[in-house]
Amino acid sequence: MSSVEKDSQLNCLLAVLDGLRESMTASLQELVRIPSVNPKYPGVEYKDHVGRESEATAMLADLYSRAGASVDVFAVEEGRCNAVGRISGRGTGKSLVFNGHVDVVPAGDPSEWTKAALFSGEVIGSRMYGRGIRRRLVFRVPS
Structure with missing residues (x-):
């Protein structure tokens, strides 16, 4: 080219x-x-913050999906989900992976x-x- x-x-x-x-x-x-404050951060009340990371993850998963990615959502523990989106390359081409840091x-x-x-x-x-x-x-x- x-x-x-x-x-x-x-x-x-x-x-x-x-x-x-x-x-x-x-x-x-x-x-x-x-x-989406990390609920395990020292001095943070866990019950007040757990689940907010999952809200942010749900939004990212939707954005990844709308961009054409296949999306996997998984929880490291209840209420603390992460998402990974992947757009596969064509043939032997490289894939594009999305992974957001939400806490x-x-x-x-x-x-x-x-x-x-x-x-x-x-x-x-x-x-x-x-x-x-x-x-x-x-x-x-x-x-």
């Missing part, structure tokens, strides 16, 4: 991602709004969150805020 063809494919992919920006942002916000550590003192609420998923400028968010919302690579 020539470099011109590779550039053309990359530009097509980036255009598709740009078109999905709003739905991807909304999905991420929905995921961030699930307070977060406790957020600490809510008053120390100065930009947005702990599990808000609020977007300010090019950043989303909430427990577990670390990246800017940038989908387009500058030429």
Whole structure:
């Protein structure tokens, strides 16, 4: 494949991602709004948090499925599910595997969150805020 063809494919992919920006942002916000605090973290009351990871996992499993992946959901213990999605390669091609990390550590003192609420998923400028968010919302690579 020539470099011109590779550039053309990359530009097509980036255009598709740009078109999905709003739905991807909304999905991420929905995921961030699930307070999936690890119930076994020291100082966390287990019964208050168990099951929230499974809520986040259910959302990821749905996203994987909508992307065309076969999905396996399994529990490491009751109320603490994980999902793995797989899109098989064609012929001897490689497969694509999706696996999300859904638990977060406790957020600490809510008053120390100065930009947005702990599990808000609020977007300010090019950043989303909430427990577990670390990246800017940038989908387009500058030429």
